[in-house]
Each structure stands twice: as structure tokens, then as C-alpha cells.
Amino acid sequence: MIVGIAVFIALFVIFIVIGFMSFRWRKGNLSDLSEWALVGRRLGPYLAWFLVGADLYTAYTFIAVPAGMFGSGALFFFAVPYVMATFAVAIVTMSSLWKKSREKNYVTAVDFVKDRFNSRTLAILIAVTGIVAELPYIALQIVGMRAVLVALFYSYADYNLLSEIALVVSFILLAAFTFWSGLRGATLTAIMKDFIILSSVIVIIIYVPLHYGGFANAFASMGHYSTISPVTHKAVPLSSAVYATLSPTLYSGYISLFILSALALYLYPHAVNGVLSAKDVKAVRYSSALLPIYGIGLGIIALFGILIYAVPAAMHMVAPSGNIAASTTDGALVVPALIVTTLPGWFAGYALLGIFIGGLVPAAIMAISQANLLTRNVIGEFRKLTPEQETRIAKWASVIFKFIALGFVFVVPATYAIQLQLLGGILIAQTLPPVFIGLFTKWLNKYGLILGWIAGIASGLFFVISANLKFGKLITSLMASPFGLLYVAMAALAINIAVAFLVTLVIRVIEKTTGKTLSA
């Protein structure tokens, strides 16, 4: 593996150098926020494709989805229809948001909400939701990066210590180059990331089935392993049936996860940030239309969660006892283990680096977008900032957010990081009414939207807590409902929209009968 480590380090050095040098590319005044955070809105369709692709296909894709497939089977393949549907949502909503942002110089979606509904309270609520929901997403990137490092150093006795040191060092370098180059660094390194990952995926999906007997063998080998039943807490043999197709009890869960995730993705600040860096609305639309292609890579990586069952050496790394539920990393090691046990050392180093920066690049963009929200939509609401002050605070905030997420990973076990990310999805979905509905109609008013947000967040948290109460820990984001098991975000959003609609209606009726204006 020494060759692999050497290749990994050499490519990582190239990555960091590109990150630092990119401040020269399309040179602009980096003390201006739209230059630092949006590359001065100058990306054409191809660069926008690379950047948004690198921004949206993250460790969630490369680590969490295969881990879910590995542990729970077909349910987690919802990621495929999800990425397919989300780009239709993007073509409709993001071209509208892009146009409004260019016209009025918005840097975040909350800038738009503030302008549209003229409410400081609403703007701050949406901004804080974005910042909070983004934290577990960054933490998930770090969980994925740590899994890569563990696989890289696995042949050394103290691989845990080695990978933690490497993780902290790479985070310091990342924070430094984001501070220095802003989104420019992320864009140029995104091209490197996409290239390495897509080429590795193609090699693995051809090489592994040829050498290990493919999916038929993977399904046949599942009988050698066991899992722990969540109901009885006893070890039971693994059934290949939950992997071959979806259990009919999970239909509603599958559909609600795919639809709500598709609606939620472009509410995340990092997604909006990527879109607003495009140079025209055509670049937004064409890059979105082409992004499902990248999703084919995602789908194949998701299938690695099944393919790994055909590779005994990789299975031994992920689940040494033969019981897949007893694995402490909750399957985060699935893809890295498959890479190091099947590919020659030098290529394993290359592929692992792809996945490693596949977590780093999005983490950088996420921290930039959180920083934008904090400075413009939270601090900026209380204090008037000059453009220079705004950018300076945003640069430092992006550093701080990265290290909060890093600390989070060292404190919270990996299992929780993945579930907390789904919890973040429930929160961010509650910002849909002011942002997406607000793009197309002014009918809902600010009181309705604020009360709807409160109802959505409160019911979402309530549903998650009650669904997990019997387990005593956070293990599911699906809840029992009259329609079967449902993703909590869907029920909470329905309540949110219903409240927003009813409150707006009541206020409008009162205004009409009394002739007084309650909402400006």
C-alpha cells in the first residue's frame, strides 16, 4: 500500500497547489463577496456543470448511500430517482432565482426572501435553518474522508491515529485555500475531483464484476453473513431478498424519500451558491439538464454496497465478525474497502484521493455558503457592513464553520452523522414555501410563512423523536402514517404549507372585511 499512499499524497499536493493558485484565475477583487463566493458570476455551462456536480455529488453519494445499501438494501437506491428528479426542480426554480439574483445582486436565497416578503424575522429564520442544516452535511463529508484515510492506512497498526492526524492537516490546508481563493479554488479543484472519481467508477464497475463473479455472486454470498434485527436485537442471517428488490412495506418510504430529497436539495445554501456562480441563465439550465449523467456514476457507486458481498477481503474490513450490523463505522468503509482490496496499489491511491477530495470540495463550498448566510442575512440584519467588512467576516466564518464540523465528527459517532444528515434534510425542507413558492407567487404572506415554518420545524422534530423513541437512539427518519412508512420531511412540509396557507387566508379575509392592512 506504500505505493498507494505515495500516489495519494502526490495528488493531494497537486490538489492543494491548484486550490491556492486559482485566485489568479479570472482575476477579480477578492475582497468583494460576489467575487470571493461566486467567482464574480462568470461560469459558463461546462464549468457550472463541473462545479455544481462536484458540489452536489458529495460524500453522501460516495460513502453514505453505499453504506445504506450495504446495511439496509434496496431502500437506499432512492438516491437515483432523487437525483433524476432534482434537476427538473432545478431547471424550473433555479433559472428564476438566478435571474432575480442577477437583477438585484442577491448572493443567497435568503436575500431574495427578505426582498420578497419584507420581513427580517422570516429572513433570519430561513438563514439560521440553512446554517444549521448544513452542519451535519459537512460533518458527513468528514466522516467519509476519515473512512478513506482509514482504508489508506489500514495496513499500519495505528491507522486510527494516522488517519485523524491526516484529517486535521488536510482540513487546515483546505481552510487556508478557501480563505485565500474562495469559490475559485473549489471550481478548479472540482474539475480534478470529477475526473478522478468518474474514471475510478468506470474502472471498478468493469474490473470487480469480472474478477469476483459480479452481482449474481454478491447476492449468493449474502447467506454467509448475518445482521442484528432492530426488533428483537438478536443476530439473524442476512436475507438477500431485501437487496434484490424493495420490500412492499417500503414503497411509501421510497417515494417520499425520493420526492422530498429532490425538492430539498436546491434549498441547501451550497446548491444555491453553485447555481448563482453561473454566468447566464442558459448555463444554469444546460448544466442542470446534463447533471443526471453524473447520477449514473452515483447509481453505480450505490451498487458497490451490494457488490462488496462478492469480495471476502473487503467484507472482512467492513464487518470483521461477519455480522454487518456490528460494524462500528456503519458501512462508511464500504467503498474505500472495496477499492483497497480489489485494485492495484497505485490505482487504489488514485481512486481513494478522488473520494477524499469528493468530500473536501463540497465541504469548502458548504462552509462558504454558510458564511454568506451568516454575514449577509444574520449579522447584516443587525449591523450595517461595508462590502470589505462583509467579505472579511465571511472568510473567517468559513474557517470557523469547517472546524465546528470537524469537532462534531470527533465527538459524535459515524452512525449518527448519517442520520443527522437526514435530520438536516427535514429542517431544510421547511424553507420551501418562502423560497420555491415565493419565486412564483406573492400570495402567501409573511405571517403565514413564519407560522408555517414554526409548525413544520416543530412537527418534524416531534415526528423524528417519536419514531425513534422505541429504539432509544437516532436510527430512522421514516415514520408510521396512514399511507405506510413515510419520510418525516414530507409530513412536516405538508403541515408547514397547510398552516402558511390557512394563516394567509385568515389574514386576507380579516383585511378585506375590516379594510385595514395587517401585512405590509
Place this chain on the structure above:
Amino acid sequence: MKREYIIAGILLAIPTLVLLPVEYYNVKNPEISGLPFFYWYQLVWLGIATVLYLVAVVFIGKAEEDKGGRTT
């Protein structure tokens, strides 16, 4: 609503509507080298969606040009 927008809307909705009723494609056969239909069918739709989305985007662009060249 202009006709181009309606066509684009339909094109954008087709892939999602096709994958919404899970029951009909949640089957094991036919397999492709051991991979159940459920999986590869959805992957194929990623490819089809890309083509439909591109056509939709062309229609939206056309509708906007007619409106007076508001494409940038």
C-alpha cells in the same frame, strides 16, 4: 401560458412520473449480468431524463427568445 412552456413542463415531469409507481418496476427479472431489473431500469431512466431535460431547456430558451431576447 405559452405552448413552449407547457411542452417543457411535461418533458420535465415525465421521468419523475414514470418512476413514481414503484410497484411495476420493483421486480427481479430480467436481470443484466445478475443485476435485478429494479436497479438497472432506474439507471436507464437517468439517461432518458437527460435527453428529455435537454429538449425541455431548448423549448424554454425558444419561448424566452420570442419574448424579446431575455436570455442573458
